[in-house]
Structures are given as structure tokens and as C-alpha cells.
Amino acid sequence: MTDLKFDKEVTALLVIDPYNDFISEGGKVWDRLKAIGEENNCVPNMLQVLNAARQAKLRVFYALHRRYRPGDYETWKYVAPTQKAAWSHKIFEHGTWGGEIRSEFTPQAGDIVAQEHWCSSGFANTDLDLLLKKHGIQRLIVMGLLAHTCVEATVRFAAELGYDVTVIRDAVADLSDEFMHAALDVNLPSYASAIATTKEVVDSLSSLKALGMSAR
Amino acid sequence: MTDLKFDKEVTALLVIDPYNDFISEGGKVWDRLKAIGEENNCVPNMLQVLNAARQAKLRVFYALHRRYRPGDYETWKYVAPTQKAAWSHKIFEHGTWGGEIRSEFTPQAGDIVAQEHWCSSGFANTDLDLLLKKHGIQRLIVMGLLAHTCVEATVRFAAELGYDVTVIRDAVADLSDEFMHAALDVNLPSYASAIATTKEVVDSLSSLKALGMSAR
């Protein structure tokens, strides 16, 4: 088991793309994500971590994918395959239910929502790095969707930019076991210092809260 | 088969980490890389592409990993797992043969060598993006090592930063088929607009050369 100890002064929870299109019944991608998502209890786990983080007074950050808007890609010289897919399927369409955050994950006062990202990394071409620095954050607990695209990209960028990262393996999901395996077992172990379970993270945050209550 | 057409004014070859430690007999990682590398003919393929690129007058760029130096990591608050491995094994040690580029790949006059990178992406914390822009480059042909770490990281960053990318699947290698599969079949198809063979790329560059000779 991983030994996880967090200092809330320098640690934040980073929630990636909790859009209806991904994790709500009726969302554009949900049908393809449902098998894995239900098997590992992803959405209830994400909620449990979010609540534990709020109770432990960890700052919560959101890294959100570009909500599709007409005209987004028509004039680009080159469009990456993942962007072509977003364009073609109008994923997270701006102004629609699919492009809204699933209600239980709606950002609250004090949460920090970074600018939307155009590809997969929550850091690329956004203010996420700035906003983390402005709050003194050096360590990230990461959860959200999809494991092998936005989650992996954001974790890779976080490591490149100097952050320490813990990924919660049952608070992410993907379209297939193969994709989960590539992200969680092949790639992320090189970049995340810990790949933990929801239970481990929640236990750690709860002890932090207990500590915080007595010590401060 | 992929249809590949390159314009040499905006296309460059990007060579990633052709260090002795990776691709030369006696290098620190070669024994673990040899099985895949010899199976797909990686080193001869890399050489063939490099020669074809030079003949077609494509600009050649190098993205090189930090050569290990004593004191690199001792004072860091957080060290990512891949950096701990580099530290522990002194990979690409500065001043040693393992930290030199394999001789056939030695940069030539006119080649551009970006600053060394600390983690896996050739773009993160380096001047690679600047130097590509200064030469008008918008498209990259990528080859080198390892498929699921530095190659994948550099391709992901390239896509995030706006570049169009072609990866040469038999001019990269890795420590296992599982790692190759994760990079080439699971992840890179979302970020590289083409994943081609050495033959396809060399054929395309040769036609470019023929074209170039008549037209200019």
C-alpha cells in the first residue's frame, strides 16, 4: 500500500473534465465509458474524494476541456486527431447540457477553474500553472476523465513543470481496459509519484482534517 | 497506407535521444532495448531516415535528454519517478561515452540542437519550440527513443503546442512490446496525424528531393 501524506498548504485536488458528456447518463461519451466507469465505481469515488478534499480544506482546481463552439477549427492549418474527433462529435458543446459540469461537481466559491484547454493537457495554453503557483500549490491529487488522454496528458505536463502528482486509479475511467492499462500501468508510473486508490486518498485526507482540527 | 506529403519549408526531422546508452552495444539501456530495437530494425531505419532527410534538405533538429551530472537532483523537493531512475542509473552521464550521441547521428553543421530536457518532453523547459519557429517549422517527423516516454511526451507536447506530427513506427523502440503498443497504438493516434513506416517516410522524402531538384 502506498503511504500518502499531504500538507494542505501545498497540495490541491485537480478535477479533470467532469462534464455530463463524459460521466452522466445521456452524455455523448457515457455509453462507451460506462463499462469501465461502473466497474471501478468512478463517479461515486470522484464525489467521495471531492468531499474529503473540501472537508480537509484542500483547494480544489478544475481543468476543463474546450467546450466546442462553431468555428473553432475551420481555419486551422493543422488539426490533431483528438481535436478532429472533438470537432466532429461536438463534444462538450458550449451552451448544451453535455458541455456542463455534472451537477454534483459544480465548482463552489473558493474553487479555482482554469481556462479551457484545446487538446488534452490542462496546462497547455492555459493559466493552470499560474493559478497553482498563486496559491502555493506544489502537489496535485488528480482524478477525472479520460485516463489515457486528458488525465495522462495533464499528469505528464504536471511532472514536466515540476509538480508532484498522485493519481487516483479508481477515480478515473476510460473507454477500454486497454486504455486504462496504458495510462495507469505503462505510462503514469513514470510521472506520478503515487497511483493510489480512492480509499487510500480519502483516508489520508481524513487524517489531515483531524490533524488540522487539533493543530490550527 | 498513409499518404504523406511534406513541404520542406515547414517540415523538420526531429531526432530524440540517439545516445549510446540507448542504441549502442554496451550502452546502459541497450540490453533491455535490444530485442525490440533489432526486431524492428530501429537503428538502421533511423539512419536511413536521417540520410533521406539530409538529401531532401529538410532541417534536422535534436531533442536531447539531460545528461546526468552529480548534484542534479539532490536539492529538489520533488523528483518524478523517471527522474529518480535517471539519477539512480546515471543515464546519459555527462562526460562519458554513454552520454554521447551515437556517432552516425552526430549533429552536422546546420542541424539545430535544442537545450537538454529534464524529464521526457523535448519541449518542456527548453528552446525547442523557439528554434522550430525561428526556422518556420510547423510539421515534425519524429523518431528516436523511448517510444512511451520521450517520444510520446515530445509528440504530445508538439500537438498541444500546435505542430503537426508524423511518427515513424519502426524508427522508435522501447523496452517491451507492451510499451510499444501503449505508445504507438493506444496514445499517439490521438496526437500524431500519421504513424508511418520508415519506407513510407523515405519514399516521401525522396520524391520531395526529386521535386526539389527540378523546381529550385
Next chain:
Amino acid sequence: MTDLKFDKEVTALLVIDPYNDFISEGGKVWDRLKAIGEENNCVPNMLQVLNAARQAKLRVFYALHRRYRPGDYETWKYVAPTQKAAWSHKIFEHGTWGGEIRSEFTPQAGDIVAQEHWCSSGFANTDLDLLLKKHGIQRLIVMGLLAHTCVEATVRFAAELGYDVTVIRDAVADLSDEFMHAALDVNLPSYASAIATTKEVVDSLSSLKALGMSAR
């Protein structure tokens, strides 16, 4: 006189912060900016350049400062002086007239509006660099407000990131002659390859248009 020749395939007009708070009668900063702005005919010049750019089919980009929203800075560990000023005066307040673009400068279909920036540079922590690359832009014609803060910061970043820059000296303004002098005469000559007049730029763009009409 500066010799200015632009290729519209690689050149864009970059408009910085044409907010009512800056350049409209009644805006929060207009009273302090008015003397210089009227002396050099800044707003009509900006309009003239914008129209010339549109007619020459140059792509138009907007770099816009963060519109003030409550809660923006309260939780930051460090707030730079320029951000303290924005906070204190609620400059470009979101949802108010002052935080809207002056009507003649409203972005049109096909224009590209980058994400808002938090300090002074249109590039820092935004997608401006990505969006320029995605349109093949390598050269920028820059105008807007204020000369020594957002204009200078954006030009400095543009040069650092590899862009060629032309600044239009009578299509920028500032709060004092001293500030104009520091930006236009002391600093920008190191980073902008040309500091031209509205007339020079409009003449150049007009000839480009004529050329474009015959050639395409």
C-alpha cells in the same frame, strides 16, 4: 521611413485591450489617457488600421486583459502591483460596459480572440501562441493599450517566443509622454523590428490588398 512589406499568409494584426474603460468617453481610465490618445489620434488610427487589415484579408487577433470578477485575487499569495491596481479599481469589470470592447472594434466572424490574460502580456498563461501557430502566423502588427504595460509586455513576449513584430506608434496610447517614451523609444526598439506610423502600415496593407486582388 521604414520599409514595410507584409505577406498576409504569415502576418496578423494583433489588437490589445480595446476596452471601453480604456478608449471610450466615460471609461475608467479614459480621462487619464485622453491627452495622449487625442494628441496622436489613437482611436481613429486604430480603426483605420483595423479596416485596412480586414480589406487586405489579414487575420485579426485580439489579446484581452482579464475582465475583473469578484474573488479574482483574494486567495493569491502574491499579487503584482499592476494586478493590485486592477483589483482595486475593478478595471474591465466583467458584465459592465467598461469591460466590453468598444463597439467599432467588436470581433467579427473569422477573428480570433485569445483567452484573457492576468497580468500584461497577451501571451502569458493564454492560448495566443497556439492560435497564432494554428494559423501559420509568424509576424505581428501590434496596436492598442497601454503602450508601456500590455503593449510592451506582449511585444517583449512575442519577440522572446520567436515572432517578428511591427508596432504602430500612433495607434497606441498611454497615461503620460514619459510612459510613451519609455515604451516606444527606450524599450521596444530592442524587440520590435519596426516601429511605424499608421500611415506607413495602412499604405503597406493597401498595396498588399491590390497585389492580392490581381494575384489570387
Next chain:
Amino acid sequence: MTDLKFDKEVTALLVIDPYNDFISEGGKVWDRLKAIGEENNCVPNMLQVLNAARQAKLRVFYALHRRYRPGDYETWKYVAPTQKAAWSHKIFEHGTWGGEIRSEFTPQAGDIVAQEHWCSSGFANTDLDLLLKKHGIQRLIVMGLLAHTCVEATVRFAAELGYDVTVIRDAVADLSDEFMHAALDVNLPSYASAIATTKEVVDSLSSLKALGMSAR
């Protein structure tokens, strides 16, 4: 007088371009810099701050300009004016005395030297931001050369990237009073939270040291 209190866990001294070409008798730029530099006692002040920082156990970082090498700029599509000047005069030529750090400022064990920068900002296209983060640094005390180019550019970038900055006004120098004024009085007050004297900074660091000796 400015009230300056530093916490050495999050504060670093950043030394910019202490090359012989700038601050040593016989350096290529020294003759033009000498008047200001001697008037404000720049070099002795820089040394005094460096020593005070070392005694207070502040981490010392170096941001160094690209040492000129033949071939640096010949193939670039666009070269900024400041880069043309560096090219033409071969400033900080690699392998020459002018491109060496003035001996009293030679980095010592434990100091961190960032990769060389190509234009003026120590952050642009380098690993400075990463290395600061890896050491938990959030505040910078900045000194070095030249006030209106590399110092100002680095301070502007630092503020954009989220750092708190103190500039030491008599531990920087420039080619003219006009340039000093533009940097120290016009521009930097928007980005540096303090512009202090050597005496103020050294007094503050000395008290930090006294504190550190009793408390740790």
C-alpha cells in the same frame, strides 16, 4: 523605506548576466556601462548582496544570456533587434573571457544555473521556472544587467508566471540614466512588489541570518 521580510524557504537570489563583457574592465560593453555602474556602485553592491544571500542560506540562481556561437542566427527567418546586436558584436562570445562570469560571481556548489536564454528574459525558453519550482521558490530578489533589457524582461516574466519580485535598484546598471529611469521608475513598479536598495536588502538578509542561527 520599503519593509522587506524574506523567508529563505521560498526566496531566492537571482543574478542576471554577471559576464565580464558587462561588468569587468575590458569587457565589450563595460565602457558604455561604466558611468552608471560606478555611480551607483553596482558591482560592489552585487557582491555585497551575493555574500549576504549566501550567509543567510538563500538559494542563489543564475539567469545567463546565450553565449554567442558562430551559426547562432544565420538560419533564422526573423532576428529581433537585440539579437542582431548580440550577433553583430559577438557579445558574451563562447570560449572567450568576455563570455565568462566575472570571477567573484562564479557559481558555487549548490547554486543553480539555468539554461542560457536567447533574448532578454531568463525565463523564456529555459528551465528557470522549473528549477525555481523544484526548490520551492516563490519570491525572487533580482540584480544584474542590463536594467531595461534582461533585468526588466526577467522581472516582467517572473510577475507573469506568478513570482513575487524585489529588484535592487543600485545593484543593476545600464547604458544611460534614461534607460535606468525607464526600467526602475516607469516599468518595474508595475511588476516588482518592491524596488529596494542594497542596504535595505542586505539588512533584511542579515536579520534573516540572525534569526536562522537561533531558530534552527
